[in-house]
Amino acid sequence: xxxxAIRKVDESVHVDVDSLPAESVEYIVRYGLTQILxxxxxxxxxxxRNPYNPDDNKxxxxxxxxxxRVNDRLEGIIEGRVPGARVRAKANPRVAAxxxxxxxxxxxxxxxxxxxxxxFIESRKAAAAAVAAE
Numbered sequence: 001x002x003x004x005a006i007r008k009v010d011e012s013v014h015v016d017v018d019s020l021p022a023e024s025v026e027y028i029v030r031y032g033l034t035q036i037l038x039x040x041x042x043x044x045x046x047x048x049r050n051p052y053n054p055d056d057n058k059x060x061x062x063x064x065x066x067x068x069r070v071n072d073r074l075e076g077i078i079e080g081r082v083p084g085a086r087v088r089a090k091a092n093p094r095v096a097a098x099x100x101x102x103x104x105x106x107x108x109x110x111x112x113x114x115x116x117x118x119x120f121i122e123s124r125k126a127a128a129a130a131v132a133a134e
Contacts, residue, residue, distance in 0.1 A: 018107075033077075040073035041066040 002015045017025070044052050044065045052062050060068070076082065108116070 036077070037070050037073060041069040044069060 002017055003012050004015060005012050020028075044062070046052055046062055052065060054061055057065060105116075
């Protein structure tokens with residue numbers, strides 16, 4: 001459940017994200033990433049009173065300045081460095097893959113989880129025993 005502030009009227013709405021269809025989630029993610037990545041380079045402009053000048057920026061081209069900020073912001077998102085997030089270690093691709101696999105299973109009761117964990121532990125023991133027997 002997310003609470004979204006509607007600041008103009010000092011209100012908020014609650015959104016049950018888990019109940020949204022996949023199309024809606026994809027739209028929200030695409031819209032949000034578009035906004036975030038475009039905000040990342042908003043201050044780099046070739047127009048207005050203070051246009052970007054490579055000579056003032058160690059020779060970095062306008063294109064490289066824009067894409068550098070976009071890539072830095074994207075890397076931060078991938079690593080979990082986002083406003084309001086707690087600081088944690090750099091993202092581990094193996095952990096991310098496990099999280100994705102677990103999320104694909106969907107919600108489960110504590111009993112279902114305990115059963116799944118037990119099966120996993122037993123499969124690891126069996127695998128270790130098989131290796132030891134070789």
